[in-house]
Amino acid sequence: MLMRGRAGSDTMVGMELSGHTVLITGGASGIGLALARRLARAGSTVVTCGRRAQALAAAREAIPGLVTRVCDLSNPAERETLAAWVTDEYPALDVLVNNAGIQRYPRLAEPEPWPETATELAINLEAPIHLTRLLLPHLASRPRAAVVNVTSGLAIIPLARAPIYSATKAALRSFTATLRHQLAGTPVEVIELLPPAVDTDLGGPGLHTFGVPVDEFADAAIAGLERGDHEIAYGFADQARRASRAEIDAGFARLNAAPARPASQS
Numbered sequence: 001m002l003m004r005g006r007a008g009s010d011t012m013v014g015m016e017l018s019g020h021t022v023l024i025t026g027g028a029s030g031i032g033l034a035l036a037r038r039l040a041r042a043g044s045t046v047v048t049c050g051r052r053a054q055a056l057a058a059a060r061e062a063i064p065g066l067v068t069r070v071c072d073l074s075n076p077a078e079r080e081t082l083a084a085w086v087t088d089e090y091p092a093l094d095v096l097v098n099n100a101g102i103q104r105y106p107r108l109a110e111p112e113p114w115p116e117t118a119t120e121l122a123i124n125l126e127a128p129i130h131l132t133r134l135l136l137p138h139l140a141s142r143p144r145a146a147v148v149n150v151t152s153g154l155a156i157i158p159l160a161r162a163p164i165y166s167a168t169k170a171a172l173r174s175f176t177a178t179l180r181h182q183l184a185g186t187p188v189e190v191i192e193l194l195p196p197a198v199d200t201d202l203g204g205p206g207l208h209t210f211g212v213p214v215d216e217f218a219d220a221a222i223a224g225l226e227r228g229d230h231e232i233a234y235g236f237a238d239q240a241r242r243a244s245r246a247e248i249d250a251g252f253a254r255l256n257a258a259p260a261r262p263a264s265q266s
Contacts, residue, residue, distance in 0.1 A: 015225040018043030020144070021092040023135075025073060025127065026100025028055035031150060031198060034218035035097065037063050047086055047093075049073070050100070073100050073127040074119045083134035094142035096135050098128030098172075099150045103165040117164055124168035129175055139188050146189040148225075149176045153196050153237030157248055160256045180230065189230070193221050196235035 022039055026032045027048025040046045040063050049071040050056055056068040067090075071082045086093055101124045106112055132147055139145040155173040158166030173192065180190035197211025217234055224232030233241045243251060 015146075015228065016144075017222070017226070020044040020095050021090050022046050022095040022097060023086055023090075023093060024048045024097040024099055025131070026050055027097075028052060028059045028068070030214060031193075031195060031218065031221075032097070032099040033059055033062070034214045035099070035221065036066060038218060038222050040065055044095075045090065045092070047090060049082060073131075074122040076126075076130060079127060079130050080134060083131060087135070087138045092142075093135070094139060094145040095148065096131060096139065096146070097148040097150070098131060099148075100124075100127060101150070101165070101168075103162050105161050106164065108163055120164045121168060124165065125171050125175075128172060132179065136188065140186055143187055145187050146191055147179065148191045148193060149173075150193045150195065151176065153194055153233070153235075153240045155194065156237075156240040156243070157251045157255055191225070191229070192231050193224075194231065194233035194237035194241060195221075196237045 017039060020039070022036075022044050024032045024036050024039075024046060025048070027036045027046070028050040032048060032050075036046045036048055036059070045065070045067070046063070047067040047069070048056070048059065049069045051070065051072050053070050056070060060066050060068055069082065069085065072078050073082075102120055104116070104120055106117065128149055136147075139147065149172055151173045152166075152169040154162065154166040155169035158170065160166075173194075176190060176192045183190055195217050198214050198217050199211050212235055220234045221232055231241065240248065240251060
């Protein structure tokens with residue numbers, strides 16, 4: 001996917017979009033679907049999974065050749081089954097895109113059943129860590145492999161009304177950095193996508209209809225992959241990634257002073 005330059009060099013060669021076999025979690029809608037469409041159009045085999053059979057069927061209709069599988073990523077056993085199935089059925093698998101995520105708006109001082117929080121933690125954080133570890137032995141055997149983790153600008157400047165989501169994205173960003181360090185010198189590249197607020201169904205239909213158009217972000221993400229970037233951030237997320245501590249504090253105050261749905265969140 002991405003190829004290092006000569007030994008000891010930081011020079012990166014951009015991604016050839018064709019000829020890969022890619023697993024995208026949560027690829028039936030939103031960012032995952034937009035990435036799946038672009039990678040399939042470029043000539044890669046794309047497999048995606050999600051919890052909603054109807055949404056996956058619609059994705060198959062929209063993207064010729066798309067392979068889909070129903071999978072509840074909050075369930076460790078289903079993650080293990082998915083990893084075994086995809087490596088058996090698609091042994092050329094060489095790219096994992098950990099994209100699936102849910103965003104809720106709990107009031108932390110108010111009681112709620114713990115399984116609601118546990119599910120958000122499991123899908124947003126446990127699943128990408130678990131799937132990565134399950135698939136790494138296979139990916140390491142491929143010559144042009146990559147793990148792509150979709151985090152958020154909220155990994156850097158959290159949104160108080162989405163506390164669990166923001167925390168999971170911060171943790172996934174940390175995991176991505178350490179994974180990249182541990183895999184240095186292997187065939188597996190580690191890439192982070194940091195979207196800003198994107199107009200998708202994140203959190204449920206009609207709850208996230210603000211932010212940049214999904215195709216706008218997907219085009220920027222693909223351009224970053226083609227350049228060979230290890231961190232691909234856009235809009236608010238790119239500003240947050242480059243911000244000083246004082247700017248982060250000011251950004252947190254602005255983001256969380258908004259009365260409703262600020263346009264600069266993810």
